[in-house]
Structure formats: structure tokens, C-alpha cells
Amino acid sequence: MGNSKSGALSKEILEDLKLNTKYTEDELCKWYESFQKQCPDGRISRSEFEKIYANFFPNSDPKVYARHVFRSFDTNDDGTLDFREYIIALHLTSSGKTDLKLEWAFSLFDVDRNGEISKNEVLEIVTAIFKMIPPEEQKNLPDDENTPQKRADKLWAYFDKGDTGNCCSFTLPSP
């Protein structure tokens, strides 16, 4: 509660992020500066995060999906994203590396965090993703992907086969 105004980035977090992301010290300090400007209290709340998504996807309903994405980034489960979680999120979603994207996709789909992905969890996330597709675009979807259930079945088939390489062709929307 308003202790430390946390001006500078702590050495510990900086070293940790340098080690775990592709970003340089310079870049991290710049990110930190803009993060502090946008979130003077050093944290992003769930509703702030939902607002960010709403701005990026004005023609659809990203709220549920944003909530799932938030959960997948809030690794310590305290209901806010701190700078470290924010940067890791950025790193995971913007990196071209398949294994990182998979890692993130896994935590996104594992809704109850039990270390496994169930068919219901796949359907839950796919339904949320579906809401982000504007209605006029939904009409143009191929026949075997034009409902959340069909898409979930298709994706589940990939998971089931352990064919994780293919599951990445299923793009996860992120700003």
C-alpha cells in the first residue's frame, strides 16, 4: 500500500529478465519507463488489461479471452500483472520461437492450472477466441472451423496426437 514508489528497476528483476528474455538492458529500461508512465502504481489490474484488449479489438468481444490471457500471464496469481510478468508476457507472445509460444499456449489452455489440458478447457478458450472474430468474418470461415465446437474438436485432435507442431498454425490473438 503505497510503500516504495519504486522509481528504478531493481537489479534483481533486471538480471532475471535479461536472462529469461531476448531483451537487452537498454530495452528493458525503456520498457520500464513506459510501464511506469502507464501504470504509476507498478501494476496492471485485470480490468485495465481488458480495456487494452477492447481497444485493440473494437469490432468484437475480447473480454473473456482477455481474462484468460491475463490469467496465463499472472503467474503468481495475485490478480495483477507486475513489470516482470508484463515483460515475460511480451516476450512469450512476440517471440518468433515456437517452443515459447507453445509454452504460453499451454498455460492459456490450462484454465484450472492442473498441468493438463482437457477437452472442456480447449472448448472454453476456443469459444473465447471465437468471440473476437467479427461476425462478418465468421461467415467466411471454412466449413470445418465455423463454430467454436468444430474448431475445438480440430484443435483437440492435434493435442491428442501430440502433434504440437501443428497446433501453432492456430493463431492466438494478441495485441
Ligand SMILES: [Ca+2]
Ligand atoms: Ca501477478
Ligand SMILES: [Ca+2]
Ligand atoms: Ca487443466
